[in-house]
Amino acid sequence: MNDRSTAGPSPHGPTAGLGLKAQHYEQALACPAAGLWFEVHPENYMVDGGPRLAWLEAVRRDKPLSLHGVGLSLAADQPPDPDHLGRLKALADRYEPFVMSEHLAWSARGDVYHPDLLPFPRTRRLLDQVCDNVSAAQDALGRRLLIENPSLYLDLRGHEMSEPEFLSAMVARTGCGLLLDINNVFVSASNLKQSAVAYLDALPADAIGEIHLAGHAPDDRWGEDLLIDTHGAPVSAAVWSLYERTMARIGPRPTLIERDENLPDFDVLMAERGIADAILRQIPEARRA
């Protein structure tokens, strides 16, 4: 199993990247920014041929690539779909991503796929199942996975451990890494009335291989009482501040600006990516070991 996922995408250390959108292919291809990398959902590239694969191949020739899956359903009470793992492996072998990630959530059960990242009770029994699923996926892919913390909207009963405890146990048992989505931490903490800082401090820092930053929005009816992880707005000031604090504590990590809704111009996203890049560069050399 290779361990490239904790290394930065550029020889100059961890840098900031962007989610690659079809609308921005040409600008992405032409962009000369140093250290720029791109992330895509592999599910959008599981096709036989055509322009999507051709574009991805062209982008990959110049820039490092991250594959961020949404479909393995690792927190389901069933093993990951071997056909889907096969399709993922084929893409990984073709495009050689510097990192691959998935979510701590479920979306598939039986023959039904819910296009969402659904919550679950963090029980010891489910921890066993999730660890089996993560190990099975890593074995099939021949690569280490980073697992992303979810945005939570419901205070489910029946949890036997906190999310950081669950993630730490999963890291220890499977050797996987973590993709820390700081916006998700903020949204969940706000919705469940918990402390984002306490959550961040409880994570195993060494396992964190990538950071996600995105925007959120208050619910139409419930306002600030219910925040939604929309990926439809710029990163909020509160999330930037948690990001700076986290980078100062654990050292720099490859950082992605995610934007899926209300897509602005490529230049606007590049400017936002520039903020993350500047924060990463400010971290003293001593922390860049």
Next chain:
Amino acid sequence: MDAFEAALGGDPVALDPWLATGERPQAGLWVYRNTTAKARADALAALYPTVERLVGRDWFRDAALIFGGDQPPESPVMDAFGAGFPDWLERFPPAGGFSYLAPAARLDAAWSEAHRAIDAPVVVAADVTGQPPARLFGATARLHPSARLFWFDWTVPSIWLANRPDAEPGQTVIWDEKPEGLIILRPRMEVTSRRLTRAEWAFLDACRCGQSLGQAASAAFRVDPATVLPTLFAGLLGAGVFTAIDMEPSQ
């Protein structure tokens, strides 16, 4: 998870044992329900943009919600979701008065299939120049793997072409009982569509069934005795319709 699936499906009490009481927890469940519904509707709208334009955004979203409940996605590859949408639309009572909707959906589906079809070579005119006609007549021409052929008794292709996302706005199209043909394909990196005459359609349909070019020519003459074969063949070659021409081994 059984309880969560039931709750997503609309059962209001299924998740009660897992939730704190009060209105706000139920609001959280709505976030998941909305996200699922939106993801399905977005995926369906990306696959059927012409249908969405024909019926309007709100009608389409409502239909997508009902369709998503009837035929939920089976795979995280959302391109596969919605394959049954044209057939479903045909039986969907509110679409009953709009008989062009289901056929337009079939053309949208063909466009998406062509977009993601396997890449394959294209036969160009220079590849067949100089071949003796008798030899060509015995050959079989294989259609490009992205190609989808259509023949309608009504003006579905005109309606569809005028309502594609990239169509010029303001075109007047008449829904009429007038036969029209269309081929949708992606010879290289761009999906194209081209109207077909009845002779072209008959010719390509014969090729699709594995008949020789000679048999395909006969099929074209049968539907239109005025067919000029070299012009027809050159037109189809120019459109990039064929991926290979298999010559019969020389005797």
